[in-house]
Amino acid sequence: MKLYNTLTRQKEDFIPLIPKKVKMYVCGPTVYNYIHVGNARPVVIFDTLRRYFKYKGFEVTYVVNFTDIDDKLINKAIEENTTVKELAEKYIREYLIDVRGLNILVDETINPRATDHIGGMIKFIKALEEKGFAYNIDGNVYFDTTKIKDYGKLSKKNPDELISGARVDINDEKRSPSDFVLWKKEKPGEPSWGSPWGKGRPGWHIECSVMIRDILGDTIDIHAGGEDLQFPHHENEIAQSEALTGKPFANYWLHNGMINVNDEKMSKSLNNFFTVRDVSQEYDLEILRFFIVSGHYRKPISYSRETIHQAEASLQRLYNSKIKLQSLLEKNPSGKLDDAARMKLVSFKSDFEKAMDDDINTADAVTALFETAKYVNSYFDESTTKETVQYTIDTYMDMANVLGILYKVPDEEISDVAKQILEKRNEARTNKDFRLADELRNQLLDMGIEIEDTRDGVKWKKIN
Numbered sequence: 001m002k003l004y005n006t007l008t009r010q011k012e013d014f015i016p017l018i019p020k021k022v023k024m025y026v027c028g029p030t031v032y033n034y035i036h037v038g039n040a041r042p043v044v045i046f047d048t049l050r051r052y053f054k055y056k057g058f059e060v061t062y063v064v065n066f067t068d069i070d071d072k073l074i075n076k077a078i079e080e081n082t083t084v085k086e087l088a089e090k091y092i093r094e095y096l097i098d099v100r101g102l103n104i105l106v107d108e109t110i111n112p113r114a115t116d117h118i119g120g121m122i123k124f125i126k127a128l129e130e131k132g133f134a135y136n137i138d139g140n141v142y143f144d145t146t147k148i149k150d151y152g153k154l155s156k157k158n159p160d161e162l163i164s165g166a167r168v169d170i171n172d173e174k175r176s177p178s179d180f181v182l183w184k185k186e187k188p189g190e191p192s193w194g195s196p197w198g199k200g201r202p203g204w205h206i207e208c209s210v211m212i213r214d215i216l217g218d219t220i221d222i223h224a225g226g227e228d229l230q231f232p233h234h235e236n237e238i239a240q241s242e243a244l245t246g247k248p249f250a251n252y253w254l255h256n257g258m259i260n261v262n263d264e265k266m267s268k269s270l271n272n273f274f275t276v277r278d279v280s281q282e283y284d285l286e287i288l289r290f291f292i293v294s295g296h297y298r299k300p301i302s303y304s305r306e307t308i309h310q311a312e313a314s315l316q317r318l319y320n321s322k323i324k325l326q327s328l329l330e331k332n333p334s335g336k337l338d339d340a341a342r343m344k345l346v347s348f349k350s351d352f353e354k355a356m357d358d359d360i361n362t363a364d365a366v367t368a369l370f371e372t373a374k375y376v377n378s379y380f381d382e383s384t385t386k387e388t389v390q391y392t393i394d395t396y397m398d399m400a401n402v403l404g405i406l407y408k409v410p411d412e413e414i415s416d417v418a419k420q421i422l423e424k425r426n427e428a429r430t431n432k433d434f435r436l437a438d439e440l441r442n443q444l445l446d447m448g449i450e451i452e453d454t455r456d457g458v459k460w461k462k463i464n
């Protein structure tokens, strides 16, 4: 399996630290608001990678942090007339609702909160200070980037860019503009913790380094996040962690591209974002997940009503094949597993794995699923043996499970008789026997089932 490593700017074979085990960390949300569609991309993509590792028999330790102390939280808490702690609790709850809607393996995810690791952060900063990598100026502690020879190795920025790109709060106190804050001195009314440098709170970058070390150890396999985090956040995580331990921090750095709206990056600062919650009012979040996995994760994708509608229709096509298979499974006769079908399915699955092995090319993996659907639609009918149908549905769902889609069970309240009529009507339409199709549509209506023919297949709903 190859992964594109931002650190080396090339695709590399994935070799885990411990055979068949993966330690993986994805930078998580700052919990002061609902997440937007751009935030959903790393959430979905790296969950898909985790699912693929599991599919290949790896044991995955998967960590996504919550940044629950930060300027943004402090300001929003004032705005909402609440405490930082309550605000964080609220948006952690909302985040978990959204990511469950996106079919993320929430129950297999470790979600540490920054404020539960303050003690570890203080120890970490203290050790950096003792080693000469940090300096204290009147209660603010900074990391000394000039002590790091390879500072900038991830983002490949030259020293001038590192300085001009550093956070704008350029502050005369710092020895060098690219130095960054590890510990911030208390300001009146802000949450604070006692430390050797007086009361204060941690800077943002130190949080991830400490949670990673506390939970996963000095070196991890994969560190992932949005490409906008490469600099300064990830660069600074590397600097401080490697300064402390003298060991490589993460062997593979994975970054996803941005989601654009009208050719501009979707972001809170541009105010062109849609929250996942907004989207969920109009569409099933499975459609958003499918939209995200339909593109290659490192390329930008465009979000619009049209692209979401396309995703909705395509997903429905995949569901239609699943429904067809389930219906055939119920009524078809037993017999031998058809060898030609088996070989065809093996080749679809091998295409799927090849795509996923090539730097998680989910776009091509989705194509393999469509090829399977097309094959089922063209060649499967009442004469296909139950064994062949079962083998196909297993293969189909193995692939769908990696992508985290097609997990919904169709409305169980539709009786078998109704399903059979629906199937007959599909056949009638395929044979262009529209008179029969209309007759069957009326039969379904009499049973309280309304059907709608879309460009991409049939949808039904129950009516009273």
Ligand SMILES: [Zn+2]
Binding pocket: 027, 028, 208, 233, 237
């Ligand atoms: Zn981080």
